[in-house]
Amino acid sequence: MVAFLGMVAVGSHALPNAFGAKQGSYEDLLELFRQFRNFQRPEIQTTVPDYSATTMAEQFVELREFQRRLADIDIDGWLIHEQVDYHLVRAEMNGMEFQHRVLAPWSLDPGFYNDVLPRLGRAQDFPLNESRADELQVRLRAVAEIIEQAKVNLNDFSRIAADLGTLAVLSLGDTRESYEQIVADLAEHHPDLVGDGLEALAVIDDYIAWIENNKRRMTARAGVGKENYSWLMKNVYLFPYTWDEVRMIVELEDNRVRTFQRLEENRNRNVPPIEPVQSQAEYKASVSEAIEHLMGFLVKERIFTVDDYLTPDGYFGSWHGFDNPWPEKHDYFFNFSHREPLMEETHEMVGHHFDGLRSRNDQREIRGGRRPYKIGTARGEGLAFALEELLMHAGYLDGRNPHGREITYEQSAFRTVRALSDIYMHSGDWSYEDAYQFCIENAPHGELLDGSHHLWFELDTTLRGVGHHMLMVVGKVQFMKLMRNRANQLGDDFVLEEFMDDVLNTGSIPWSLIRWEMTGLDDEIKQLTVQ
Numbered sequence: 248m249v250a251f252l253g254m255v256a257v258g259s260h261a262l263p264n265a266f267g268a269k270q271g272s273y274e275d276l277l278e279l280f281r282q283f284r285n286f287q288r289p290e291i292q293t294t295v296p297d298y299s300a301t302t303m304a305e306q307f308v309e310l311r312e313f314q315r316r317l318a319d320i321d322i323d324g325w326l327i328h329e330q331v332d333y334h335l336v337r338a339e340m341n342g343m344e345f346q347h348r349v350l351a352p353w354s355l356d357p358g359f360y361n362d363v364l365p366r367l368g369r370a371q372d373f374p375l376n377e378s379r380a381d382e383l384q385v386r387l388r389a390v391a392e393i394i395e396q397a398k399v400n401l402n403d404f405s406r407i408a409a410d411l412g413t414l415a416v417l418s419l420g421d422t423r424e425s426y427e428q429i430v431a432d433l434a435e436h437h438p439d440l441v442g443d444g445l446e447a448l449a450v451i452d453d454y455i456a457w458i459e460n461n462k463r464r465m466t467a468r469a470g471v472g473k474e475n476y477s478w479l480m481k482n483v484y485l486f487p488y489t490w491d492e493v494r495m496i497v498e499l500e501d502n503r504v505r506t507f508q509r510l511e512e513n514r515n516r517n518v519p520p521i522e523p524v525q526s527q528a529e530y531k532a533s534v535s536e537a538i539e540h541l542m543g544f545l546v547k548e549r550i551f552t553v554d555d556y557l558t559p560d561g562y563f564g565s566w567h568g569f570d571n572p573w574p575e576k577h578d579y580f581f582n583f584s585h586r587e588p589l590m591e592e593t594h595e596m597v598g599h600h601f602d603g604l605r606s607r608n609d610q611r612e613i614r615g616g617r618r619p620y621k622i623g624t625a626r627g628e629g630l631a632f633a634l635e636e637l638l639m640h641a642g643y644l645d646g647r648n649p650h651g652r653e654i655t656y657e658q659s660a661f662r663t664v665r666a667l668s669d670i671y672m673h674s675g676d677w678s679y680e681d682a683y684q685f686c687i688e689n690a691p692h693g694e695l696l697d698g699s700h701h702l703w704f705e706l707d708t709t710l711r712g713v714g715h716h717m718l719m720v721v722g723k724v725q726f727m728k729l730m731r732n733r734a735n736q737l738g739d740d741f742v743l744e745e746f747m748d749d750v751l752n753t754g755s756i757p758w759s760l761i762r763w764e765m766t767g768l769d770d771e772i773k774q775l776t777v778q
Contacts, residue, residue, distance in 0.1 A: 271320035273329050279320070280336050280613055283313050287343065287619070294389040295363065298353035298400055307347045314340050327767070331760045332613040334485065334772070335622070338757070341482040342620025349475050350713070353400050355407055355467075357458050358415035358711060360397035364390060364422045368429055368447065374436035384440055387429075390447040394454045404461055408469035410679035412462040414707040419455050426451060470673040471713055479713060483620055485757035486721070487771040494670050497720050501663035504636075508656035508691065515649045523585035530585060531569045537588040538563060538596065544643045545597070551747035556608060562600045579701045582692055583658050587651035589643065590635040590658055598631020602755060614754040621712060623755035628715075629722015630750075632662060637727075657691040664689045665716040669709040682706055725758035726750075732766050 286309060289296030317340060322333050346352070352359035367386040375383060401407060430444035471479070473490040480486035480493065488496070524530045538559050545553050564570075577585065584591040609615030617623065636655050644651050668682035677685070686702055687693045696702045709715040729750070734741040753761045759771040 273325065273332075276317075276320055276329075276333055276336060277612055279313070279316055283336070283340065286310075286313065294367070294385055295393045295396065298359075298396060300354065300400065303347065303351070303353060307344075310340065310343055310347065314344070327764050331756065331764050334760060334775075335613055335618070335756060338483050338485055338622050339619060342622060345475075345479055345483055345620070349471055349479075352711070354403070355401075356411050356415070356711060357397065357401055357407070358411060358418050358707070360393055360454075361415055361418045361422055363393050364419075364451065365425060367393065368422075368426050370429060370432070373432045380437055380440065384443050387440070387443040387447045391450045394450050397454065398457060404464035404466070406467050407465040408467045409462050409465040410469040410710065412458050412465050413679065414703065414710065416455055416458055417703055418707060419451060419458075423448065423451050423455075468675050469679060469710055470675050473674050476670075476673050476713065481775055483622060484625060484714065484718065485622070485759045485775055486625070487759055487774040488721070490670070490674065493717055493721050494667075496724055497663060497666045497670060497717060500720055500724060501660065501667060504656045504659040504663060508653055508660060511649070511653045511656060515653065518649055521586040521648045521650045521654075523582075525573075527569050527571070527573055530567070530588075531564070534567060534584075534588050534592060535563065537592045541589060541592060541597065541643065544638070548641060548643075549744040550638070550641065551744055551751060556604055557601050559596060559600075562596050565600075566595070579661070579692075579695050579699055580658070582695055583654045587644075587648070587654045589647070589651065590639075590655050593634050593638055593643075594631045597634055599627065602627055602631075605751065606755065609754060611754065614756065618755060621715065621718065622757060624715060625718040625722030625725060625758055626755050626761065627722075628719040629724075629726055629758070632659070632719050633723040633726045635659065661686075661690045662716065663720055665705050665709060666720040668706060669714060669716040672706075672710050673713060679706060679710060682710075722758060725762075729758060729762045729765065732762065732768060736766060 289298070317333075317337060320333065322330050325333070350356070367389050369386075370379075370383050426444065426448050430441060430448065433440045433444050477489045480488060480490075486493070524533050542553070542559065545551065580591065606616055636659060639652060639655050644655070664686050668677065668685060671677040671685075672679065672682050683702060683706060686706075687696045690696055705716070709717075730746065733746055733749075749765055750761060753764055759775060763769055763772050
């Protein structure tokens with residue numbers, strides 16, 4: 248059955264309709280997209296989604312019908328930007344196919360159900376009004392329902408990887424801490440709900456014990472394998488590369504950034520080191536200065552048009568933890584940002600925060616908003632990662648302590664070793680433990696990663712979210728390829744600000760589609776649509 252489904256998978260440019268001529272308009276695509284987005288919303292039984300085998304099987308059959316209808320739309324003669332939207336819808340349907348046909352997390356990943364728990368336990372500022380208190384009580388009581396469903400659906404331990412069980416237990420530990428905080432808030436503001444909070448905690452503890460007790464029976468190998476990885480890249484991420492090709496790209500990028508790091512260290516060997524900040528007040532001041540410097544640099548150097556709504560408002564302090572006690576041991580990335588915060592603020596603010604603001608202002612039905620199934624990750628993470636280094640070459644570290652240039656490459660190297668871990672875990676060459684040890688031995692200041700919450704979280708992200716860190720590194724390379732192509736086309740008429748505005752206006756979509764739309768070069772899209 249699986250082999251048959253793989254044979255009929257829609258993974259290419261609009262396939263012909265065996266029962267008649269293809270037809271359809273862009274408006275037909277929009278209507279199909281609306282229906283598909285509604286279809287993707289999980290069926291809710293009481294307060295939790297239904298992930299039973301029967302429901303998932305029915306969903307997969309319906310997905311195949313959506314793919315057939317999409318394949319029946321004839322896009323010959325459409326404008327390129329309309330064809331790009333078609334391929335975005337195709338990638339989204341293929342992403343859902345990969346979830347069903349390969350990942351099936353509802354039956355193969357114990358951590359899948361942990362992803363639901365934070366949503367059930369979410370609560371904003373206490374005290375709650377009566378309506379919100381009632382809603383929280385319903386959600387707390389639903390914890391038992393989702394965990395009971397997990398135990399039923401995770402029934403074939405021979406197909407479950409022990410590494411996923413290990414990561415699920417670690418993630419559940421974080422979830423448990425958040426529920427403990429909820430119970431503490433309830434004790435202060437809503438004591439009548441404390442019992443519901445404690446019961447939810449007991450259910451989480453029981454699920455952790457259940458995973459631990461069954462982990463020895465989880466005998467599958469983690470990772471999707473090279474063939475599935477390559478299919479995902481071509482049909483969902485719209486990458487014109489195979490597993491072997493992205494491995495080579497990432498290894499070359501890893502070699503480059505580590506070499507540049509060592510050259511910068513030699514260049515700056517007689518320069519006094521950057522002293523890290525020593526308190527939250529100092530850290531807050533350094534971040535504030537970095538953001539002010541960054542905003543001024545973007546405008547002065549005309550990197551891209553800084554629209555009025557692109558501001559640090561709502562960003563400053565949103566993740567920095569300025570109000571937390573100064574810890575004895577800092578997260579790994581703070582080793583960098585406590586010395587020079589500019590690169591991290593570039594990644595998080597100029598990359599992700601501004602992308603989020605653009606997304607909210609983008610009213611295009613298909614193009615706007617965020618992409619599911621990591622379809623936009625190479626663009627979002629790749630550009631955010633690229634800007635850390637490329638703005639350095641554009642001059643944003645000029646006049647600052649030159650050791651900051653080393654930090655740029657140190658941060659880059661931590662991303663490349665995570666990307667290599669991603670690639671080799673999914674090929675089956677490395678286990679989670681192998682990848683963990685590789686990062687400690689190969690990341691700059693890797694000793695700080697030993698026992699690190701940050702490292703296992705990142706490996707969880709890329710083992711369960713297939714390709715996440717590879718997308719970041721290869722996405723950066725794809726951006727530079729696009730810049731080279733467009734600069735070559737325009738010659739002396741190339742203007743950085745205009746180029747960047749064009750890139751940003753296309754939306755958070757795969758680089759292959761951005762390149763096709765901006766340059767007219769169709770070599771990559773032809774690779775992606777060949778049958």
